[in-house]
Amino acid sequence: MTDHTPTEMMTIAAARALKSSDVCFVGIGMPSAAANLARLTHAPDITLIYESGTLGTKPSVLPLSIGDGELCETALTTVSVPEMFRYWLMGGRITVGFLGGAQIDRFANLNTTVVGPYAKPKVRLPGGGGAPEIAISCGEIFIIMAQSKRSFVPKLDFVTSLGHGEGGDHRARLGVKTKGPTKLLTDLAVFEPDPRTKEMTITSIHPGVTRAQIADCTGWEVRYADTVTETPAPSARELEVLRALHARTARAHGAAA
Amino acid sequence: MSRFLTLSEAVEFAIRDGDAVALEGFTHLIPHAAGHEIIRQRRKRLTIIRMTPDLIYDQLVGMGCAEKMIFSWTGNPGVGSLHRVRDAIENGWPQPLAYEEHSHSAMANAYEAGAAGLPCAIFRGYVGVDLPKVNPNIKRVACPFTGEMLAAVPAIRPDVAVIHAQRADRAGNVLLEGIVGVQKEAVLAAKRSIVTVEEIVEDFGSRSPNAVILPAWTVGAIAQVPGGAYPSYAFGYYKRDNAYYKAWDAISRERESFLAWMKANVLEQGPDSFAKYARKNSIAAE
Secondary structure: OOOOOHHHHHHHHHHHOOOOOOEEEEOOOHHHHHHHHHHHOOOOOOEEEEOOOEEOOOOOOOOOOOOOHHHHHOOOEEOOHHHHHHHHHHOOOOOEEEEOOOEEOOOOOEEOOEEOOOOOOOEEOOOOOOHHHHHHHOOEEEEEOOOOOOOEOOOOOOOOEOOOOOOOOHHHHOOOOOOOEEEEEOOOEEEEEOOOOOOEEEEEEOOOOOHHHHHHOOOOOOOEEEEEEEOOOOOHHHHHHHHHHHHHHHHHHHOOO | OOEEOOHHHHHHHHOOOOOEEEEOOOOEOOOHHHHHHHHHOOOOOEEEEOOOOOHHHHHHHHOOOEEEEEEOOOOEOOOEOOHHHHHHHHHOOOOOOEEEEOOHHHHHHHHHHHHOOOOEEEEOOOOOOOHHHHOOOOEEEEOOOOOOEEEEEEOOOOOEEEEEEEEEEOOOOEEEOOOOOOHHHHHHHOOEEEEEEEEEEOOOOOOOOOOEEEOHHHOOEEEEOOOOOOOOEEOOOEOOOHHHHHHHHHHHHOHHHHHHHHHHHHHOOOHHHHHHHOOOOHHHHO
16 A cells, blocks of 8 residues: 555545546645646646636646746636636636635535634634635535544534535525535545535545544534445555655745745 | 826825725735835825735734725735734734625626726625625625626725736836736726836837737826835746745744834835846746
């Protein structure tokens, strides 16, 4: 078995969920690593879009910010930010959006706004950015987040972006036509929504992870699908490409001073 | 009609205490030199507007220039929190900071509505989320043709828009390229504007017929400040200094280290201090 970290497993599991035919709205950090890993391995024709306006970008190193020069230099074209959010996102041209957050609940609603009350926050987080409209406009949503009791909570302090709301057909009742979160990829497992209740349910457990460990890192009683598989361990090639990407990125950002 | 001024004249002329000011630039072409000049001239009680408040707004807030911030995402991209913004919001230091919070879609649409002279922006958004509960400027309207319920927010009409661009020509037209963000919309939406540029050229020469150009008659003051977007970047000139963004985390974490840095690097400096970062075509050269 290959030797890998939980974060590498999470990133690789997320990359595998992407297809070459996808048009993917990418966020900074782990989504960006996963999307570019997919592009550099099994999904060479994937279209990557960053909200700074870059369409069809092919960065050789991961951007630190959403608008690094590398994204624009390697893009097919770069549009204005209003055009990005109107024609491309709201216009329904994105098949997959990637999101993360500080808190998630069992229906994959996300909080990236505040911990504590909004008017007097204990911790002021960055805020929604593109997320509220990414969550309703993209064909489906993949969420990538490390699991802990602090982040996988029974109730969000603030709903920044809509997952499956209160579950069931709640999205449809709100007039939303897209699928919402179809995969939640963590450092321990893969969750998918239950077809009826829409509660995020474990369908695959990463190699070496136990159900007790998952219970310790989740703030609600986790449900498992009838059939739970083991996530295939990272292949040597997946690890090699991911590590080379991170090494190039570290060199590029460290050298920028 | 645009006119060429020094940066200190431009800020003196265009920005007053209490103004609503939008310094725009989506990661790229962020007008850092102009932000520093606003701090040096000790503007007060500003409402600062920006989709992505990052280092330059951390500095404006930490130096007590702002009483309100309108934004959609605030942080040090890829690094973490803005410690000065958080200190103002969480602890009221150096003064409380009121804020009006939106999503990117809302702000991008609101700038576009401002540029179009419309009173509000309408878009599909804010469904099933909490921001409309805490921001009374988010409303819902029915489409008069289909009945679909849509989100509405007021247009952004700043008193002053401040942007950085690659070039102005002698006639005072301004050219931007690369990630152009919402800068064109911000300038067209604002009552007054300041544009800092890397270069002033005789004429723009060969270019795409679709180049992003703000005609001279839409622009207020133009000031040449080479390097003026640093540590952000100017496409075709110099790269983003990602190491600086990482270093800012430690500098800004404590009030004392922040104030010492601002004294040495902003208060005791002038716009010329940015010239050492100016380069041309460094991206192509590397």
